[in-house]
Amino acid sequence: xxxxxxxDHAVVPExxxxxxxxxxxxxxxxxxxxxxxSPNDLTLLYNAAYLSTGxxxxxxxxxxxxxxxxxxxxxxxxxxGAKPVSFDTIDFGITSAGEWREKFGEELDLGKQNxxxxxxxxxxxxxxxxxxxxxxxxxxxxxxSNFIRGDFIDCPIARKYSLIFCDTTHDDAEIxxxxxxxxxxxxxxxxxxxxxxxTEQRAELICSYLxxxxxxxxxxxFPQRKKFCKVMVVET
Ligand SMILES: C[S@@+](CC[C@H](N)C(=O)[O-])C[C@H]1O[C@@H](n2cnc3c(N)ncnc32)[C@H](O)[C@@H]1O
Numbered sequence: 001x002x003x004x005x006x007x008d009h010a011v012v013p014e015x016x017x018x019x020x021x022x023x024x025x026x027x028x029x030x031x032x033x034x035x036x037x038s039p040n041d042l043t044l045l046y047n048a049a050y051l052s053t054g055x056x057x058x059x060x061x062x063x064x065x066x067x068x069x070x071x072x073x074x075x076x077x078x079x080x081g082a083k084p085v086s087f088d089t090i091d092f093g094i095t096s097a098g099e100w101r102e103k104f105g106e107e108l109d110l111g112k113q114n115x116x117x118x119x120x121x122x123x124x125x126x127x128x129x130x131x132x133x134x135x136x137x138x139x140x141x142x143x144x145s146n147f148i149r150g151d152f153i154d155c156p157i158a159r160k161y162s163l164i165f166c167d168t169t170h171d172d173a174e175i176x177x178x179x180x181x182x183x184x185x186x187x188x189x190x191x192x193x194x195x196x197x198x199t200e201q202r203a204e205l206i207c208s209y210l211x212x213x214x215x216x217x218x219x220x221x222f223p224q225r226k227k228f229c230k231v232m233v234v235e236t
Pocket of ligand 1: 059066090094
C-alpha cells in the first residue's frame, strides 16, 4: 500500500496505519444497511473495532451501516478470544417530518434516496427501530449494549471509551458542538474515527479538542479514491 503518513503530529513508520485495513470486511447475511459509508471506510471501522481494547461508542448510526461494521469487528474480536466489551450507539432517532425539521433545520424530502429516508422516518418507532431491526437481521444484536435515542449532547453516559466513532462532524458548527463532550468520554489511549473529514482545516480543528498523538486521513492513503475515502483516525 502506498501510504503517506501525517508528519504534523508524529513520525510513524510507512506501514503504521496498515492495521486499520489488515482484515477484509466480512459479508453479512442481509448485507450492509443503506447509508453513506464506502467499503473502504467500513473496512477501517471494522478493523478499528476489531483492535479495540475497551468499550466502543458510536454517535450517529442512522440505519446501521457503520454500526454493522463496528459490531462485526467486535464479534470477530470476541470470536478470536478477546473479552467482550460494551458497545453503545446514539442517534436522534427521527420519527416525524417535524422532528427532521427541528433537528436538521430543513424539510424532510420525501424523494430523498428514492423514498428510503422517509420510509425509515415513518416506520413505527422511527429510524432507531429500523436500526435495531437491521442489526437483528444480521445477527449482530448481541454485540450492541445500548441503543440510545436522543441528542448526544444531553446523553448521561458516564462510561469512558477506547474507541469512538463519530458521524456528526460535518461542518465547523457541528465540530464545535460535539467535540467538547466527545473529548470527555475518551478513556486513556482512545482511538477516534470521524466520518467526512477530508480537509486539513477540519482535521486540525477536531484534533485541537483532543489529546492528539497522531492522525490519519484515509484520503491520504487512497488519494485516487477521493470520493470514497473520507474517514479520519485520531489516536490519543
Ligand atoms: C450521516 S448520518 C450517519 C450515517 C451512518 N453512520 C451510516 O453509516 O450510514 C448522521 C446521523 O447522526 C445523527 N445525529 C446528528 N447529530 C446528532 C446528535 N447531536 N445526537 C445524536 N445523533 C445525531 C443523525 O440523526 C443521523 O442519523
